[in-house]
Amino acid sequence: MYFNSFDFLIFLPVTFLLYWFLDNRKIVFQNLLLLAASYIFYGWWDWRFLSLIALSTVVDYVVGLKIYESNSKKHKKRWLLCSVFFNLGLLAFFKYCNFFIDSWIELCSAIGIQNQEFTVMRIILPVGISFYTFQTMSYTIDVYREKLKPTKDLVAFAAFVSFFPQLVAGPIERATHLLPQFLNKRSVSQGSISLGCKLIIIGFFLKLVIADRAAIYVNAVYNNVELHDGLSFIFATVLFAFQIYGDFAGYSLIAIGTAKFFGFDLMTNFRRPYFAASIHEFWNRWHISLSTWFRDYLYIPLGGNRVGKFRWFFNLFITFLISGLWHGASWTFVLWGAINGAYLIIEVLLKAKSRKGILNIISTFILICFSWIFFRANTVSEAFCIVKKIVLQPGKLYIGMGDDIAAPFYAVLAIIVLIGFEIWREYIGSVKQITEKTEISRMLAYSLLIFLILYLGVFGDSQFIYFQF
């Protein structure tokens, strides 16, 4: 079920009412309801893949307990490896199997060996597999590190793994933060519902007005590389920077807002990333739940920066390379990760990690946009072709055709509104100062935003970009 579907518009209030109807009962009933709702939410796409979530839940639940019960470090480690291999195995099979087979065949043919033994299988990528496998892995790792006691409450654990607001595209929650919320009584307050509504409305504005409007132009240009010139690619890339931000930050806000309706607190995933004055700062503001996951479970275990300089750079680079691969089974994502890893190493070498100022913000944005070319391009060769056109063939700017001709202008208009809003948040004050003078002014402001969403938004059950990851 998509957040931007009418099914969800029915699903959310029904689940909300049933959930708080059970407020006076034991907490297990609320958890059972959340579990059932989450399975319905996920099963709306493809019920067959519910078995994967259920399996992942059972495996990590059992492993968590086994790690805790084991007396020796060696046994604990064995159980942990079971969980890691199982979760990464799921990912490897469903997400990367064909990618590795394809790459192997291409490599063989490149060196002149015709390899007929491998055939590409028809594997459907289960929605959100990268998110829930990482979330459950964090649970077993934290139990192993004794940061968390494993739970014996299977229902609470299953509800934690499949919690529908963040199941398919994050934020990737840590068990230490989210699981205790399933084990303790939640409470509803006027403040949390009000905040939830606000976040959902802003999330939909980002998704439907900015991301989906920008996508019309971006897709027209990036899907027809041979037809367009460098200027169009520059414009499309800048629009894509806001498209992916609107899409993913929008999803995160809707997820966080939805969770508030049920008394849950999810972590912040984006903090105005395009105001970063360095790449280092950008990664502290962009997809925070994933970057901190990689920091805590990969970068630091590899030694982080408490090693020699060469090893430190290796750790940085490999972390971003894997982060790129996490985004998708394609060499474009690997290259995107490599570019970001290289940026960070160069920043360390130039001692430019803690830069400040508008010029640094702009240069960071340009560097990030350059890396987005590789993220968005359909193939690596197309990405290089785009870079070549930007440098050597500026040509003329494509402004759209047919019914889509005005789409980029409205996207730009909405982006200007977004930037103004974010400048206010970043440098001046909180949104409360604008909207929360009185209750009526607050409600009017959000009603106006809803009007803009309905009037200018793109409706067509479009997917969120991060679902494919």
Next chain:
Amino acid sequence: MSKYRVIIFKLIKLLIIIVIVDMVLGIAAEKLFYTQKTGKYARSTYAIDQTNAETLVFGSSHAHRHYVPDVLENELQTSAYNVGAEGQQLLYHLGLQKMILKRVTPKTIILNIDEDFLFNSTFAYDRLHDLYPYYGDHKDVLRPIFAVNNRFVDIKMFFKSYLFNSTIVHMTRYYVSPQIDYKGYRPLNGTVSEKEIDNYENDTQPKSNLIDSNLVNALKEFILNAKSNNIKLVFVTSPNLIKGNYKQNRSFSLINVIATEHNIPLLDFFNDPRFSDNHDFFHDPSHLNDKGAKYFTKLLAKEILAL
């Protein structure tokens, strides 16, 4: 319990404010919508609210670009208006026909037939949003059409801002660059290039080969609406640059069967030798240029007179 009462009270209050804001700004959006002078919405609004033409041409871009009302008027000694709309399919034509027939009864309706009209296509449903702005005044005829593939039509259409979604995008476009038409017809200029022909030949397979029963029903309803109003209905196929074996197309075969069953004449120009391979008449492989459109309309008028 009082905590829940306060929350529900506030949510209701928010909903009421949303509805008021939607209504007030929605009315402004509606007023703005009806100020349009040119463009696709201006044409459909004119057809629905004003035209008294005795001959109306329905269909997709092939109708919009191929039928010259001035030529029809001269040849048939009648008044004519082209209500063809680019990219639109049968459900749209049915909706438009029903809205027009509520006000006026033309003598003749020409429906330009695309061979793939009855094949399953998401466009047939997705592009219906061009009729959303008329939902308020024509709910009786539009609701059944929108509900064919839309479970939440009543909730969606409740919001005025949703009815006029994205219309401002088009309005701006047509204000900046007015889209001149000649009684609904917009000529295409220039002649087809060899490159376009090559690209077209590689891309002529229909996207689907499945017949959509909703579209079959829409065609039958279109026919019945005309018959019950004593309107002379004529099906016409437009000429193509490249000859094709349309007899093997399941959709077109079924259209032929339906036309025969209902005694509707079908004037078939698909493989007309006067047009096939005649590059001078075509803007692209499937659309006539102004010269071709005028010639085609003249030939068609003669055939209609002969019926």
